[in-house]
Amino acid sequence: MDLQTPLIKDRNCSSCPIRHRAVCATCDDDEIVTLDAMKYYRSFDAGQPIMWAGDRMAFVGSVVSGTATIERLMEDGRKQTMGLLLPSDFIGRPGRDTATYDVTAITDVTLCCFRRDSFEKMVAQTPHISQRMLEMALDELDAARDWMLLLGRKTAREKIATFLMMIVRRSTEGEAVLTTGSKQITLPLTREAMADYMGLTLETVSRQFSKLRKEGMIVMDGKRDITIPDVEALQAETGSDLS
Amino acid sequence: MDLQTPLIKDRNCSSCPIRHRAVCATCDDDEIVTLDAMKYYRSFDAGQPIMWAGDRMAFVGSVVSGTATIERLMEDGRKQTMGLLLPSDFIGRPGRDTATYDVTAITDVTLCCFRRDSFEKMVAQTPHISQRMLEMALDELDAARDWMLLLGRKTAREKIATFLMMIVRRSTEGEAVLTTGSKQITLPLTREAMADYMGLTLETVSRQFSKLRKEGMIVMDGKRDITIPDVEALQAETGSDLS
DNA sequence: TCCCTTTTTTGACCTGAGACAAAGCCGCGC
DNA sequence: GCGCGGCTTTGTCTCAGGTCAAAAAAGGGA
Numbered sequence: 300m301d302l303q304t305p306l307i308k309d310r311n312c313s314s315c316p317i318r319h320r321a322v323c324a325t326c327d328d329d330e331i332v333t334l335d336a337m338k339y340y341r342s343f344d345a346g347q348p349i350m351w352a353g354d355r356m357a358f359v360g361s362v363v364s365g366t367a368t369i370e371r372l373m374e375d376g377r378k379q380t381m382g383l384l385l386p387s388d389f390i391g392r393p394g395r396d397t398a399t400y401d402v403t404a405i406t407d408v409t410l411c412c413f414r415r416d417s418f419e420k421m422v423a424q425t426p427h428i429s430q431r432m433l434e435m436a437l438d439e440l441d442a443a444r445d446w447m448l449l450l451g452r453k454t455a456r457e458k459i460a461t462f463l464m465m466i467v468r469r470s471t472e473g474e475a476v477l478t479t480g481s482k483q484i485t486l487p488l489t490r491e492a493m494a495d496y497m498g499l500t501l502e503t504v505s506r507q508f509s510k511l512r513k514e515g516m517i518v519m520d521g522k523r524d525i526t527i528p529d530v531e532a533l534q535a536e537t538g539s540d541l542s
Numbered sequence: 543m544d545l546q547t548p549l550i551k552d553r554n555c556s557s558c559p560i561r562h563r564a565v566c567a568t569c570d571d572d573e574i575v576t577l578d579a580m581k582y583y584r585s586f587d588a589g590q591p592i593m594w595a596g597d598r599m600a601f602v603g604s605v606v607s608g609t610a611t612i613e614r615l616m617e618d619g620r621k622q623t624m625g626l627l628l629p630s631d632f633i634g635r636p637g638r639d640t641a642t643y644d645v646t647a648i649t650d651v652t653l654c655c656f657r658r659d660s661f662e663k664m665v666a667q668t669p670h671i672s673q674r675m676l677e678m679a680l681d682e683l684d685a686a687r688d689w690m691l692l693l694g695r696k697t698a699r700e701k702i703a704t705f706l707m708m709i710v711r712r713s714t715e716g717e718a719v720l721t722t723g724s725k726q727i728t729l730p731l732t733r734e735a736m737a738d739y740m741g742l743t744l745e746t747v748s749r750q751f752s753k754l755r756k757e758g759m760i761v762m763d764g765k766r767d768i769t770i771p772d773v774e775a776l777q778a779e780t781g782s783d784l785s
Numbered sequence: 786t787c788c789c790t791t792t793t794t795t796g797a798c799c800t801g802a803g804a805c806a807a808a809g810c811c812g813c814g815c
Numbered sequence: 816g817c818g819c820g821g822c823t824t825t826g827t828c829t830c831a832g833g834t835c836a837a838a839a840a841a842g843g844g845a
Contacts, residue, residue: 443686506795539616732822734823
């Protein structure tokens with residue numbers, strides 16, 4: 300178990316690291332007491348499935364620590380990752396009892412879970428939760444649509460640059476907006492997982508990394524740690540405007 | 543103005559053709575009276591922009607008749623369509639005042655609009671609406687993710703077959719589920735618009751249609767009307783299981 | 786430390802879809 | 816009926832990225 304995912308035991312909501320960003324972010328104290336009593340934690344080892352497409356979904360929940368992917372597999376083995384699930388992201392869909400996607404832990408993952416039926420009742424009774432769910436769903440929809448542009452129209456090089464900039468943005472969350480200078484990041488995914496996310500092969504991903512490295516756009520400290528000496532220059536390779 | 547989009551004048555909600563499927567689907571009579579007083583209709587000619595990315599969104603609304611696309615343009619002209627908006631689909635995002643995508647009418651379109659600020663108040667006060675919004679947002683998220691698999695992993699042939707099956711499904715909505723036999727459909731898009739939706743070029747779309755035609759998978763009556771003699775056979779070309 | 790496995794890199798070759806170009810088709814206005 | 820503009824089809828050539836194969840690194844136990 301890595302350093303980012305300390306063991307969580309009987310933690311209550313008031314000390315929860317995702318309290319202000321998760322589905323419960325806008326709940327008041329009374330509502331949190333109710334959720335606190337309903338919740339339970341589950342852990343998954345890196346590589347383990349959290350949910351299979353087609354399975355009954357008994358629970359919904361939030362990622363407390365670790366990273367998971369939402370993905371779908373074709374019969375012949377082709378795989379597409381539809382999203383990354385990072386701490387505070389929500390898993391599951393109230394109102395549907397069968398999963399439509401596979402969810403896989405790619406690092407050790409801890410979830411804050413609720414039984415689906417009780418959570419659905421809670422959503423129906425608690426505007427703070429249903430409103431927050433809506434907000435999160437619309438954010439995810441925006442992210443999915445941005446990714447559709449990447450998958451449908453960007454070149455391999457633009458895909459990699461866009462992906463790296465997304466990691467930069469996420470690891471800069473909360474800090475002052477960074478659009479210039481250098482930045483150090485750690486990739487949360489293997490080459491293969493990145494390929495599945497961007498609709499490429501792992502060889503193409505590897506080649507594009509090598510090319511960016513030779514050009515000095517990125518500096519690699521090991522396989523996973525990357526320094527971007529000039530964030531603006533990399534942004535210019537994404538094919539997107541910065542708005 | 544084509545036959546599917548009759549002029550709408552001072553219609554009230556009770557006779558609205560999308561009353562049972564739109565964002566107002568689960569509203570009770572009192573709520574409908576309120577919405578009825580707030581709403582206004584707007585029409586757009588085929589080809590007209592309904593909304594530009596970056597613009598202030600003054601209104602939100604539902605498609606009453608016609609078809610529109612959600613799309614994004616890159617600086618160099620590459621375009622990706624993220625979704626089709628058909629009658630009962632919702633345009634706009636409460637809680638955000640700037641559009642993130644272009645929305646374009648591809649046939650003549652009539653919208654049932656609300657001023658954004660009043661609609662946001664209504665959402666906050668009306669669980670029926672916020673719950674329905676959530677449901678619709680989650681459905682769109684599922685659709686977007688399905689399309690990500692198509693964009694990232696499917697071949698041109700699979701993309702076309704999947705697209706055709708989507709049209710079959712939509713034009714069969716409400717009827718008995720059709721998974722066998724023959725079916726007649728009308729394409730709502732030009733070759734170019736289909737290409738932008740599927741991440742292809744218009745030439746590739748045209749070639750794939752020709753190939754399917756020569757193989758007898760489809761029969762074309764003009765450019766836009768297509769008969770699919772064997773729906774199951776076409777389904778088998780989509781690369782997806784039928785679940 | 787040394788295997789053994791997994792991940793990554795690199796090379797050589799191939800191919801599906803893009804780019805460019807030209808011709809065909811169709812509806813519309815005059 | 817004719818000519819014009821916007822679609823659509825088809826041909827030819829190119830190339831970005833896929834496929835297959837092998838070598839090189841990086842862990843991670845025992």
